[in-house]
Amino acid sequence: MEHAKPVCRGAETILRIQPNSSISISYHPLFGSRDDLILLELDEKLLQDVLQERVTLRGQPEEDAVFCTQSKTYAMKFVATSNSAFLIPPSGQFLTCEDSSDYGGNSHDQEVVASVIKIAPGTIELNEISPRLDRLKLLLSENPYNFEEAAEEEVIEKRKAGFYSWDDLVNRVQASNDQLRAGLNALSAVEIDGYWRLVDEKYMDTILRMLLHNSVLNDWLLDQLREEEIMNTLEADGFPRMLANHCLHVYGSKVDSSTGSGTLWRLDEKRVCVHFAREILKTGKKKKDNFMAEWLQSIPDGMQASFDMLEGEVLTERLGVEMWVYAFSASSLPLNPAERFSMLFRERSKWAWKDLESYIRDLNVPGLSLEGLLLKYTRRTQPTPDAEPIFTAR
Amino acid sequence: MQIQVKCSCGEEDCPEWAIVELQGVIEAQASFQHRLQNLQIGQLCRPSSQEVYTLTIGYHELTGSKVTLKKPLVVLKKVKLMDVDQENGNSNNSSNVELQVVGIIRHKILFKTRPKAITSKPQLEFKERASTAASTSPN
Numbered sequence: 001m002e003h004a005k006p007v008c009r010g011a012e013t014i015l016r017i018q019p020n021s022s023i024s025i026s027y028h029p030l031f032g033s034r035d036d037l038i039l040l041e042l043d044e045k046l047l048q049d050v051l052q053e054r055v056t057l058r059g060q061p062e063e064d065a066v067f068c069t070q071s072k073t074y075a076m077k078f079v080a081t082s083n084s085a086f087l088i089p090p091s092g093q094f095l096t097c098e099d100s101s102d103y104g105g106n107s108h109d110q111e112v113v114a115s116v117i118k119i120a121p122g123t124i125e126l127n128e129i130s131p132r133l134d135r136l137k138l139l140l141s142e143n144p145y146n147f148e149e150a151a152e153e154e155v156i157e158k159r160k161a162g163f164y165s166w167d168d169l170v171n172r173v174q175a176s177n178d179q180l181r182a183g184l185n186a187l188s189a190v191e192i193d194g195y196w197r198l199v200d201e202k203y204m205d206t207i208l209r210m211l212l213h214n215s216v217l218n219d220w221l222l223d224q225l226r227e228e229e230i231m232n233t234l235e236a237d238g239f240p241r242m243l244a245n246h247c248l249h250v251y252g253s254k255v256d257s258s259t260g261s262g263t264l265w266r267l268d269e270k271r272v273c274v275h276f277a278r279e280i281l282k283t284g285k286k287k288k289d290n291f292m293a294e295w296l297q298s299i300p301d302g303m304q305a306s307f308d309m310l311e312g313e314v315l316t317e318r319l320g321v322e323m324w325v326y327a328f329s330a331s332s333l334p335l336n337p338a339e340r341f342s343m344l345f346r347e348r349s350k351w352a353w354k355d356l357e358s359y360i361r362d363l364n365v366p367g368l369s370l371e372g373l374l375l376k377y378t379r380r381t382q383p384t385p386d387a388e389p390i391f392t393a394r
Numbered sequence: 395m396q397i398q399v400k401c402s403c404g405e406e407d408c409p410e411w412a413i414v415e416l417q418g419v420i421e422a423q424a425s426f427q428h429r430l431q432n433l434q435i436g437q438l439c440r441p442s443s444q445e446v447y448t449l450t451i452g453y454h455e456l457t458g459s460k461v462t463l464k465k466p467l468v469v470l471k472k473v474k475l476m477d478v479d480q481e482n483g484n485s486n487n488s489s490n491v492e493l494q495v496v497g498i499i500r501h502k503i504l505f506k507t508r509p510k511a512i513t514s515k516p517q518l519e520f521k522e523r524a525s526t527a528a529s530t531s532p533n
Contacts (some may be wrong), residue, residue, distance in 0.1 A: 014438065015460075015501055017447070022439035025414060025449070027430040038451040039499070041465050050399055050468055050495060051408060057493070065397070086414040086435070087496060093409055116435065120413070123467060171395050173453070303407035357517040 007112050010091035014114050025086065028093055037087065039123040046074075046126065058174050058212035061211045066129070068176040072366075073131045080122035087118045099274035109289040128366035131175030133183040134335050139164055139172060140189055146200035150240060152288035163195040184332070199246065205279060207239050207247045208272070212300050219241075222302060224255065227263040251275065273305040274313055278327060281314065288316060315348070339362050341377040347392040351378075352388055399470070400496035408495065413502035414438065416449065416456055440502070447503050453512045458505030470499035513532050 013023055015218040042050060049055050057076070059065040094117060106367055119367045138274070143162030162174070173180055188204075189196050214233050215222060227248065234244035248265045251272050269316040276298045280291060299305050312330035316323055327346060336338050344351065363373060374380065378391040403409060426433055436451035449456045475490040 011410055011497075014412040014414065014503065015410065017438065017440045019440055019443040022437050025436055025438050026434040027432060029431050031431050038470040038472065038493070038494075039467045040470055041467050043465050047466055047468065047498075051401050051403075053399065053401050055399045057399065058395075058397065083417050084419050085502070086416075088412045088414065089469075090409045090411060094495065111432075114412075114438075116414075118515055219442050 008091055009114050011088045011114070012090050013112060015138055016090055023306065024111050024113045025302045026115055027087075028094065031117060034118040037118050037120075039087075039120050040076075041123050041125045057272050058170065058302050060172065066132070066174045068125055068174075071176050072176040073129055073174060073176050073179060074126040075129045077125050077127060078122055078339055079125050081120075086116040086121040087120050088114050089117050130335070130365050131173075131179035131183065132336075133173065133175055133179065133317070134300075134339075136169065136173045136175070136183045137187055139169070140187060140196060140378045144200045145190075145192060145196040145243070147206075150203070150238075150243070153184070163197075164193050166191075166196065169196060188246075188250045190242070190249075199243065203243070204247065204250065205275070207234065207243060208251055208275065210234060210237055210239070211244075211247060211251075216298070222300060223266040225252070225265040226261065226265065227265060230265070245372075250257070267300075268321050269303045270309050273299050273303060277305075277310055277313065278329070281325065281327035285324045288323040288325045292326045312361075315355065330362065333359065335363070337365055337368075337373055339376060339392070349392060351391045353391070354388075356391055397491055397493055399493045399495065403495060408468075408498045411497035411499045413499055414449070414505075415502050416505040417437070417508070420451065431438070447505075448505075449505055451509070454509035455512050456505040456509050457507055458503055460501055461504050462501055463499065467499040468495050469495045469499065470494065 017023060028342065041070060046055075046069065047085075055067060055069050057065045058068055065076055067076050091114075102224045131191075139162075159256070169184075170177070170284075173183075175183060184196055187198060189198055191197070211230065211234065212222075213236075214220070214230075215225070218229075218233070219228075220226075220300070225248070227245075230248065231241050234247070235241050238304065239247075252265040252267045255266045257264045276293075277295050280286065280294050280298065286294070295305055313327065314325050315328045316325050318324075333343050340360065340363060360370065363370075365373060374391065377394055379394050380389050380391055384391045401408070420428055421427075422433065422434065439448045439450065440446070443449060445460045447458050447460065449458065470493040471525050473492050473494055475492055
């Protein structure tokens with residue numbers, strides 16, 4: 001008996017099956033475990049990003065890959081199912097029914113068949129996470145720009161170890177483009193000859209002091225520094241223009257001016273004062289009175305330093321009758337909340353809120369507020385209702 | 395490393411795939427276990443104008459319905475690329491992979507009940523194991 005050749009259809013028929021009709025479901029000629037086919041669950045917004053090719057997956061082979069849009073980072077989690085999910089492509093997308101001669105034994109004149117290409121073992125779900133930027137700092141710290149390099153005459157021809165271009169960073173750091181850029185900015189990194197670099201602290205200190213020195217010599221106003229003039233002067237003093245410009249970016253901000261006299265910069269009082277406080281405390285802890293005297297002496301004329309500026313930069317402790325100050329910078333702490341809290345409690349076993357806040361406010365964990373972080377990582381004690389709460393390790 | 399997610403189908407005309415989902419697993423008879431290709435699984439039927447479906451597998455029948463997924467799924471296909479960077483000395487034999495969007499899934503036909511035995515329609519000889527898993531037989 002001659003059997004009718006089946007009519008091959010796919011998903012479109014399954015989804016629009018007419019009342020009182022049926023479709024035969026069979027394994028596809030290309031059926032298999034098909035590890036090349038992956039199901040990814042997306043909300044409508046992320047779906048648009050995917051369809052418009054605005055996403056990438058990032059990570060080293062030994063890491064769990066993350067999913068990055070322009071601005072956000074998501075963890076990818078495989079969620080297995082114990083159900084059998086038969087995956088049926090539309091007809092025409094994979095070869096169908098090429099070899100369907102073993103069909104038969106049906107009572108219909110023409111059988112409509114839809115084929116299953118794979119049994120999906122589960123789907124990948126996305127969860128927004130904070131970018132994994134700790135590695136960025138680690139990479140850029142391998143080879144900071146310093147005096148020796150500045151003194152080198154020849155342009156670096158060949159690529160050196162510890163030099164990372166934007167593309168290198170994107171391949172190594174699990175963060176979206178926007179987050180990576182923000183991370184570079186937070187580290188005061190600068191792109192030199194195509195590579196993103198940190199600049200050695202001593203170098204930055206020297207160039208800032210030179211800038212301030214020139215300002216005194218030339219009667220420049222610290223809130224109206226002319227970019228061209230600064231760059232030319234610092235270049236004459238032996239600093240590359242790129243670094244002179246970087247110094248303005250790190251310690252100042254552009255002034256909105258329509259006067260037409262070129263770009264103007266204003267040195268930021270807080271950033272400059274914090275810089276000098278750090279310099280003083282580099283050698284170790286100091287009695288607060290001595291520290292304050294030295295600090296006020298070292299900052300440029302016209303700037304006002306106040307101890308509040310040092311929140312998140314220094315801690316104080318009472319030893320006997322004396323108050324001491326030592327450097328403890330929030331920016332030197334890990335960005336991962338668990339590691340951050342562990343470092344904080346290693347430094348001090350008890351924290352008052354006013355001190356703790358400046359060391360955790362930059363933590364940004366999607367779906368977890370600062371309150372949530374405190375609940376998760378700290379124990380809060382309050383001896384009396386109107387007493388200051390104290391936070392200890394959990 | 396970075397893997398690009400490519401999509402050639404654009405927003406509107408991304409081909410829609412379907413999922414037919416049931417509990418448990420389908421086991422083919424031992425002689426077919428390693429050559430499932432082209433084998434018939436069962437018959438999907440919509441007996442009325444309602445969104446109610448039956449799936450008949452051997453002498454088991456499942457009843458289910460069409461559901462819209464809370465969040466859509468995209469079907470990604472892993473594609474190995476030829477190394478185009480060879481002349482840059484960049485090829486350390488790491489295979490370049492890209493993911494291509496080949497489909498989108500918004501609906502599935504879900505059978506969440508246990509199978510019911512069909513006694514009136516003994517299409518097949520009784521050879522299959524009695525379990526929640528339905529079995530496939532060749533016609």
